[in-house]
Amino acid sequence: MIVAEHLRKTFPGRGKDNTPVIAVDDVSFIARDGEITGLLGPNGAGKTTTLRMLYTLMTPDAGRVLVDGIDVASDAERVRRSLGVLPDARGVYKRLTARENIAYFGALHGMTPAEIAARTATLAQALQMEDFLDRATEGFSQGQRTKTAIARALIHDPKNVILDEPTNGLDVMTTRGLRGFLKTLRAEGRCVIFSSHIMQEVAALCDRIVIIASGRVTAQGTPDELRALTGAANLEDAFVQLIGSEEGLHA
Numbered sequence: 001m002i003v004a005e006h007l008r009k010t011f012p013g014r015g016k017d018n019t020p021v022i023a024v025d026d027v028s029f030i031a032r033d034g035e036i037t038g039l040l041g042p043n044g045a046g047k048t049t050t051l052r053m054l055y056t057l058m059t060p061d062a063g064r065v066l067v068d069g070i071d072v073a074s075d076a077e078r079v080r081r082s083l084g085v086l087p088d089a090r091g092v093y094k095r096l097t098a099r100e101n102i103a104y105f106g107a108l109h110g111m112t113p114a115e116i117a118a119r120t121a122t123l124a125q126a127l128q129m130e131d132f133l134d135r136a137t138e139g140f141s142q143g144q145r146t147k148t149a150i151a152r153a154l155i156h157d158p159k160n161v162i163l164d165e166p167t168n169g170l171d172v173m174t175t176r177g178l179r180g181f182l183k184t185l186r187a188e189g190r191c192v193i194f195s196s197h198i199m200q201e202v203a204a205l206c207d208r209i210v211i212i213a214s215g216r217v218t219a220q221g222t223p224d225e226l227r228a229l230t231g232a233a234n235l236e237d238a239f240v241q242l243i244g245s246e247e248g249l250h251a
């Protein structure tokens with residue numbers, strides 16, 4: 001379970017306009033085990049910055065993050081062991097094959113070669129990567145890179161999974177496959193959080209939705225609760241009402 005409490009992050013202004021940017025302003029939510037929680041918001045809403053604070057890359061200016069009850073500020077290393085992260089920059093090593101990229105992370109987590117081989121086989125099958133697993137990642141399509149980065153993130157069988165816009169740039173079939181995979185993670189009782197600016201995506205997958213606009217949570221709840229909150233006939237109308245604009249919400 002991941003708990004975000006009153007998170008705030010400001011960046012110093014740069015260039016001509018040196019007004020500080022308030023990227024995240026009092027964001028709180030709970031992502032439960034066995035559920036998929038979606039952060040939905042338009043470009044620049046603060047989703048990536050929020051996720052970076054959850055996965056210990058950035059320190060909040062205020063507020064705190066608890067992962068399975070552990071305060072990230074007090075024991076970041078322990079928290080990292082229980083996290084699988086797909087960052088916004090996928091960052092796969094291009095001279096290594098997909099399999100080597102995945103194995104490298106497994107080794108960093110202290111796994112044995114046999115454990116790495118077994119887990120890689122499971123992930124490669126689930127993510128349908130077998131036909132490119134042993135190719136160097138240089139020249140990979142965006143979808144192949146993303147799959148490699150997801151497998152790498154999950155090599156150590158983490159209990160909590162954080163994915164920044166996982167379906168960005170993926171085709172329809174690959175997206176369908178990935179959705180099925182995220183549902184498997186949920187069925188295994190993991191805590192899954194992902195960000196998206198595509199409402200259909202969030203609506204199709206999430207048990208709980210946290211809507212972020214301009215660094216603030218404008219609403220959160222199950223899809224049904226969000227519909228009830230706005231009185232809207234469908235989720236699309238509810239989202240538009242809750243965000244206050246249609247900008248950036250579509251694929």
Ligand SMILES: Nc1ncnc2c1ncn2[C@@H]1O[C@H](COP(=O)(O)OP(=O)(O)OP(=O)(O)O)[C@@H](O)[C@H]1O
Pocket residue numbers: 011012021022023024041042043044045046047048049050197
């Ligand atoms: N390192 C940084 N330095 C300065 N400003 C930043 C930095 N990181 C993020 N920001 C600003 O913080 C705000 C929130 O950015 P963030 O990347 O969290 O949004 P997002 O919701 O993930 O957007 P997108 O959907 O476009 O990826 C934006 O105005 C962005 O320009």
